[in-house]
Amino acid sequence: MTSKIVLSVLVLAAASPVALAAFDVIQMLVEKPQYAGFSKLLEQTNVAGDANQLRAASLLVVPDKEMKSLASLPADKLRAAVANHILLSYFDPIKLDEMKTRTALLPTLLSKTDKTLGVLNYTRADDGQMYFGAPGAPCVAKLVKVVAARPYSVSIMEVSEPILPPGFGKPVAAPGRRGKGGKGGKGKIKPSAAGLEESKMPTGKPKEAAAAPTPAS
Numbered sequence: 001m002t003s004k005i006v007l008s009v010l011v012l013a014a015a016s017p018v019a020l021a022a023f024d025v026i027q028m029l030v031e032k033p034q035y036a037g038f039s040k041l042l043e044q045t046n047v048a049g050d051a052n053q054l055r056a057a058s059l060l061v062v063p064d065k066e067m068k069s070l071a072s073l074p075a076d077k078l079r080a081a082v083a084n085h086i087l088l089s090y091f092d093p094i095k096l097d098e099m100k101t102r103t104a105l106l107p108t109l110l111s112k113t114d115k116t117l118g119v120l121n122y123t124r125a126d127d128g129q130m131y132f133g134a135p136g137a138p139c140v141a142k143l144v145k146v147v148a149a150r151p152y153s154v155s156i157m158e159v160s161e162p163i164l165p166p167g168f169g170k171p172v173a174a175p176g177r178r179g180k181g182g183k184g185g186k187g188k189i190k191p192s193a194a195g196l197e198e199s200k201m202p203t204g205k206p207k208e209a210a211a212a213p214t215p216a217s
């Protein structure tokens, strides 16, 4: 009798999509005020909801003081840029260090909607420091620390700056050029990309989002 009840409960749990939401990334950030801006964007763009549906995830979060280039993106790019900070597997520094290669392309939540944009370049430097960046650009977002982790389902790690998909946040993107062919040829790495990052948008308005009251859904 008892085992029958247990069994039916298990079947119910397995059938319900809610059962997949084993973690709540917003909840995990609630007591971390230094990531309030990032957490707000996660919620606003509904990326948090999508992340919570994943079997495993790693969030690369940006502290409020480094949020400018992300928060100042136009609304139509914001969601993709935020989704680009969610890796589709569980990683922590130990797992990253155990990888056989020192560099790897890791899929992000953005890859579910955009296969070409949705990967991050992970690279471990000679000194063991770990970096993330858009493929084809220098890896400059440094892994600072683990903010929270539940092995092996979800981790939240701080990175030193936003990791924008290729072509985001660059005011001088060349128009008219079609996307690269699907052959996966070697992309040339432009050393100037880092310079562009630094020089753009000296007077962003990170507070803008906070000023407008967002209707509760």
Ligand SMILES: *[C@@H]1O[C@H](CO)[C@@H](O)[C@H](O)[C@H]1NC(C)=O
Residues within 6 Å of the ligand: 103, 121, 122, 123, 133, 134, 135, 136, 137, 138, 139, 189
């Ligand atoms: C990943 O980043 C490293 C370090 O910046 C670079 O050497 C490597 O070419 C990059 N790989 C890709 C595919 O962009």
